[in-house]
Amino acid sequence: MLELRTPKGTIDYSPRETMLISKIIDKSISIFKKHGAVCIDTPTFELKEILTNKYGEDSKLIFDLADQGGDICSLRYDLTVPFARYLASNKIAKIKRYQIGKVFRRDNPVVTKGRLREFTQCDFDIAGNYLEMTADAEIIKICVECLSSFDLGQFCISINHRKMLSAIFKIASIPSDLHLTVCSSIDKIDKIQWEAVKLELISKGIDDSQAEIIKKYISKTGSNDLLNELKNDTIYGLEEGKEAIDDLLLLMKYLKIYKIENIVQINLSLARGLDYYTGIIFEASFKQEEVGAVIGGGRYDNLVDGILKSANRKDFTVPCVGFSVGITRIYTLMQKKYKNIKDNDTLVLVVSSGDQFLENKMEILNELWDNNIPAESVFTKRNDFLAQLKYCEQKNIKFCLIIGQDEINSNSVKIKNILKDENFEYIQRDDLVGFIEKNRI
Amino acid sequence: MLELRTPKGTIDYSPRETMLISKIIDKSISIFKKHGAVCIDTPTFELKEILTNKYGEDSKLIFDLADQGGDICSLRYDLTVPFARYLASNKIAKIKRYQIGKVFRRDNPVVTKGRLREFTQCDFDIAGNYLEMTADAEIIKICVECLSSFDLGQFCISINHRKMLSAIFKIASIPSDLHLTVCSSIDKIDKIQWEAVKLELISKGIDDSQAEIIKKYISKTGSNDLLNELKNDTIYGLEEGKEAIDDLLLLMKYLKIYKIENIVQINLSLARGLDYYTGIIFEASFKQEEVGAVIGGGRYDNLVDGILKSANRKDFTVPCVGFSVGITRIYTLMQKKYKNIKDNDTLVLVVSSGDQFLENKMEILNELWDNNIPAESVFTKRNDFLAQLKYCEQKNIKFCLIIGQDEINSNSVKIKNILKDENFEYIQRDDLVGFIEKNRI
Numbered sequence: 001m002l003e004l005r006t007p008k009g010t011i012d013y014s015p016r017e018t019m020l021i022s023k024i025i026d027k028s029i030s031i032f033k034k035h036g037a038v039c040i041d042t043p044t045f046e047l048k049e050i051l052t053n054k055y056g057e058d059s060k061l062i063f064d065l066a067d068q069g070g071d072i073c074s075l076r077y078d079l080t081v082p083f084a085r086y087l088a089s090n091k092i093a094k095i096k097r098y099q100i101g102k103v104f105r106r107d108n109p110v111v112t113k114g115r116l117r118e119f120t121q122c123d124f125d126i127a128g129n130y131l132e133m134t135a136d137a138e139i140i141k142i143c144v145e146c147l148s149s150f151d152l153g154q155f156c157i158s159i160n161h162r163k164m165l166s167a168i169f170k171i172a173s174i175p176s177d178l179h180l181t182v183c184s185s186i187d188k189i190d191k192i193q194w195e196a197v198k199l200e201l202i203s204k205g206i207d208d209s210q211a212e213i214i215k216k217y218i219s220k221t222g223s224n225d226l227l228n229e230l231k232n233d234t235i236y237g238l239e240e241g242k243e244a245i246d247d248l249l250l251l252m253k254y255l256k257i258y259k260i261e262n263i264v265q266i267n268l269s270l271a272r273g274l275d276y277y278t279g280i281i282f283e284a285s286f287k288q289e290e291v292g293a294v295i296g297g298g299r300y301d302n303l304v305d306g307i308l309k310s311a312n313r314k315d316f317t318v319p320c321v322g323f324s325v326g327i328t329r330i331y332t333l334m335q336k337k338y339k340n341i342k343d344n345d346t347l348v349l350v351v352s353s354g355d356q357f358l359e360n361k362m363e364i365l366n367e368l369w370d371n372n373i374p375a376e377s378v379f380t381k382r383n384d385f386l387a388q389l390k391y392c393e394q395k396n397i398k399f400c401l402i403i404g405q406d407e408i409n410s411n412s413v414k415i416k417n418i419l420k421d422e423n424f425e426y427i428q429r430d431d432l433v434g435f436i437e438k439n440r441i
Numbered sequence: 442m443l444e445l446r447t448p449k450g451t452i453d454y455s456p457r458e459t460m461l462i463s464k465i466i467d468k469s470i471s472i473f474k475k476h477g478a479v480c481i482d483t484p485t486f487e488l489k490e491i492l493t494n495k496y497g498e499d500s501k502l503i504f505d506l507a508d509q510g511g512d513i514c515s516l517r518y519d520l521t522v523p524f525a526r527y528l529a530s531n532k533i534a535k536i537k538r539y540q541i542g543k544v545f546r547r548d549n550p551v552v553t554k555g556r557l558r559e560f561t562q563c564d565f566d567i568a569g570n571y572l573e574m575t576a577d578a579e580i581i582k583i584c585v586e587c588l589s590s591f592d593l594g595q596f597c598i599s600i601n602h603r604k605m606l607s608a609i610f611k612i613a614s615i616p617s618d619l620h621l622t623v624c625s626s627i628d629k630i631d632k633i634q635w636e637a638v639k640l641e642l643i644s645k646g647i648d649d650s651q652a653e654i655i656k657k658y659i660s661k662t663g664s665n666d667l668l669n670e671l672k673n674d675t676i677y678g679l680e681e682g683k684e685a686i687d688d689l690l691l692l693m694k695y696l697k698i699y700k701i702e703n704i705v706q707i708n709l710s711l712a713r714g715l716d717y718y719t720g721i722i723f724e725a726s727f728k729q730e731e732v733g734a735v736i737g738g739g740r741y742d743n744l745v746d747g748i749l750k751s752a753n754r755k756d757f758t759v760p761c762v763g764f765s766v767g768i769t770r771i772y773t774l775m776q777k778k779y780k781n782i783k784d785n786d787t788l789v790l791v792v793s794s795g796d797q798f799l800e801n802k803m804e805i806l807n808e809l810w811d812n813n814i815p816a817e818s819v820f821t822k823r824n825d826f827l828a829q830l831k832y833c834e835q836k837n838i839k840f841c842l843i844i845g846q847d848e849i850n851s852n853s854v855k856i857k858n859i860l861k862d863e864n865f866e867y868i869q870r871d872d873l874v875g876f877i878e879k880n881r882i
Contacts, residue, residue: 015479
C-alpha cells in the first residue's frame with residue numbers, strides 16, 4: 001500500500017508558507033545586492049569525494065545517491081563546499097557572491113523547531129585576498145542588515161575565532177588529533193549543560209584537569225573588555241592566541257565604524273563543528289526565540305586550496321569568509337507573526353449572475369490580462385453566485401465585477417470594491433481598464 | 442586524485458547565467474500571478490514508490506537515493522507527480538498553482554542543447570472540476586503570455602488529444618497493452634524520420650498495414666479545417682475520436698476569444714511519452730530555434746485519483762491540466778541574445794587615492810548602505826588606484842567616488858558618473874546621499 005507522505009524530515013510548503021519564505025529570501029537578496037554581490041548556482045549533488053573530509057563528525061549525515069552506474073554522487077550538505085569547488089573548478093580568486101538552494105542532512109529531524117533533513121540555505125561569501133578583517137567586518141554588517149530586515153525582535157551575534165580554540169586546546173594540552181572532535185562537543189554547549197559536555201569530552205579521552213581548563217576559557221563572554229583582559233592572559237603568549245585576539249580587536253574597531261559593535265558578543269564557547277573554519281566563526285540568534293542560531297558562518301582560508309591540492313592542481317590561495325541564513329528556521333519564526341498573509345495577487349474576480357455568460361466573462365478576463373491586471377473567474381459547473389462572492393473573500397480579492405444580461409445589453413459592468421463596504425457601481429465596458437488602473441492601490 | 446568537475450549532465454551557472462535564468466523565472470511568475478496562481482513547494486526527493494509507474498518507458502531515468510536506512514527515496518523526475526501527491530496528501534480538490542524547482546533525469550545529456558540531468562522546471566497547473574475546456578483554454582493562454590514575454594521570436598503551440606491517439610490505435614487494431622509504448626515511439630517523430638519510427642514500431646510487434654494506418658493519421662496537421670475534416674472521418678465514429686474532436690473544437694472556440702487561435706496548430710503526431718495524460722497534450726517551440734520544445738503539458742485527470750487508490754484512500758476526482766516551462770532550454774536561447782547583461786546592482790564604488798584612508802572609506806560605505814544605496818570598495822592589499830577604476834568599468838558601476846587627504850580636510854568627496862564621460866565634481870559630505878539619490882536613474 002502506498003504511503004501518502006513526504007520522506008522523513010521533509011515537508012510540503014503551502015502557498016502561505018511559500019509566500020513567507022520568498023519574502024525572507026527577497027529581503028536577503030536585496031541586501032546582498034546592496035553590497036555588490038553576484039549570484040551563482042551549482043548542482044544539487046556533487047561528486048561524493050568532493051564532500052569527503054569536510055564536515056568533521058557530521059560527515060555521516062551526508063545523503064548519497066544510489067550507484068546506478070557512472071559518477072558516485074552525494075546530495076550537497078551545505079552551499080559552502082560546492083562554492084569552494086566552484087572557485088577551484090573555474091579558477092576564480094575573487095568574488096562576492098550569494099547562492100540560495102536546498103541542502104540535505106540525514107539528521108534526526110525536529111520538524112516543529114525548523115530542523116529538517118531538507119532545508120533552504122541562503123549563503124553570502126566574500127572570496128579573495130583583502131586587508132585584514134575588512135571582509136570579515138562587512139560580512140558581520142550584512143548579517144546585521146539581514147537580521148534587522150526580518151523584523152523579528154532583538155538579536156545577538158556571537159563571535160569567536162578558531163585560533164582562540166586552538167590556543168585553549170594548547171594550554172589544556174589536548175592532542176591535535178582530538179581538536180575537531182573536542183570542537184564538536186563544545187559546540188553542543190548551547191543545547192546541553194556543561195556537565196554533559198564534560199562527560200562527552202572525558203569519553204573522548206580528555207582528563208578532568210584538561211576539561212577544567214577548557215571550561216575556564218569557554219565560559220568567558222564579553223566585548224572589547226574581554227579581549228583586553230585576554231591580552232594579559234597566558235593565551236596571548238601563544239601565537240594562535242595572539243592572532244585570534246588581535247584579529248578580534250581589529251574586527252571590533254571596524255564594527256564600531258559600521259555602528260554595530262553593540263550587537264556582537266565575543267563568546268569563547270562558540271566552536272561550530274565544521275572542519276573547514278580557520279579564522280573568525282559566528283552565529284546569530286533572536287533573543288526571544290528558541291529555534292537556535294538563524295545565521296552561522298566564519299572564515300575558511302584553506303578550503304579552496306585543499307580542494308586544489310587534492311586534485312593535484314597548482315594551488316592558489318583563495319581566503320574566504322561568509323555565512324548561511326537558515327531560511328527554514330527564520331520562516332518558523334515568521335509563521336507565528338504573519339498568520340493572514342494574502343497568498344495571491346488577484347485584483348479582480350469576474351462573476352456572472354448565471355451560467356450563460358461564459359464567453360462574455362472570457363472576453364473581459366482577456367482584456368484585463370492583456371492589460372496586465374490580475375484577474376480570475378470561477379468556471380465551476382454549478383455557477384453559484386454566492387460561492388463566487390465567497391471565493392472573493394477567501395482569496396482577499398479587491399474588486400468583484402459582475403455581468404448579467406442587463407450589463408451586456410448596456411455594454412457596461414457592475415463593480416464593487418469588496419475591501420471597502422461600498423455599493424456596486426456601473427461603469428461602461430470601455431472605461432473598465434482605466435477604472436481599475438485608477439483604483440488599483 | 443580528486444576530479445574538479447560537476448557530475449555528468451550537471452553544470453555550474455555563472456553570475457551572468459544566473460541573472461538570465463532569474464529573469465526568465467521572474468517573467469513567468471508575474472504571468473502566473475496575473476492569473477491568480479499561488480505557489481507551493483514540495484521536497485526534492487519523494488518516496489520511491491510515489492514515482493513508480495508514472496513515466497512509462499522513461500521510468501528507468503529516475504535517480505534513486507542510496508539506501509542508508511529508513512525511507513527508500515528517489516529524486517523527483519518532474520514537478521507534476523509530486524504536485525498530484527501534494528493534492529492527495531493534503532486533500533486539496535481545487536487549486537491554481539505554480540512551482541519552480543530542479544528536476545532530475547538520468548538521460549544522456551547534450552549540454553550544448555540544454556538537455557541536462559539536472560534542470561529547472563517551472564510548472565503551472567489548474568486542478569479542479571471546471572466547465573469543459575475552460576481551464577485548458579486558460580492554460581494555453583498562459584503559455585502564450587509566457588512565450589511572448591521571453592521575446593525570442595515567433596513560436597507555435599502544437600496540440601493533440603490523448604483520446605485522438607487512442608482512437609487511431611483502435612482503428613489500427615493496436616492491442617491496448619501496446620498503446621503506451623507506441624506513444625513513446627510516435628513521440629520521437631520530431632527527432633527521427635518516420636522510417637525509423639516505423640522500424641521501432643515493427644520491432645514492438647506492429648505490422649506494416651497497422652503502421653501505415655498510424656502514419657496516415659499522424660501526418661495530419663491543421664486548425665479548425667482539420668478538425669472539421671476529421672468529423673467526416675471514420676475516427677469521429679469512435680467514442681474516443683468524437684470526444685477528442687469535440688474537445689479540440691471547443692478549445693479552438695475559446696482560444697479565439699482569447700485571441701490566440703492563430704498561434705496553435707492541431708498536430709496528430711504529438712504523443713508525449715508520459716503515462717499520465719488523459720486529455721489535451723501540447724508542446725510549444727520557437728520557430729527559428731533548434732532546442733526543441735520549450736513548454737510541454739497536457740491534461741491528466743486520473744493521476745491524483747490513482748495515487749489515492751494505491752494508498753487505499755477513498756478517491757475523490759481531481760482533474761488537472763498544466764504545463765512545464767523548460768527554463769534551462771529557454772536560458773540556452775536567451776544566452777545568445779544577452780551577452781553583456783550587468784550581473785550586479787552596485788551603484789557607487791568608493792575609492793581612495795592611497796592606502797591610508799581605509800576607515801574613511803568604511804564610514805562613507807556605511808552611510809551609503811544605511812541609506813539603501815548599493816556600494817562597494819576594493820579592500821585589496823595593494824591599493825592600486827587604476828585597478829580600482831578598472832573594477833568600476835568591469836562591473837559597469839555608475840559612480841566612482843574618490844577620497845584623499847584634500848577631500849577629508851574639506852569634508853567633501855569627488856564623484857564622477859563613469860557612464861557619461863563627465864569630469865569629477867566636488868560635493869560636500871553632507872550632500873552625498875542626496876546627490877546620489879537624485880542622480881540614481
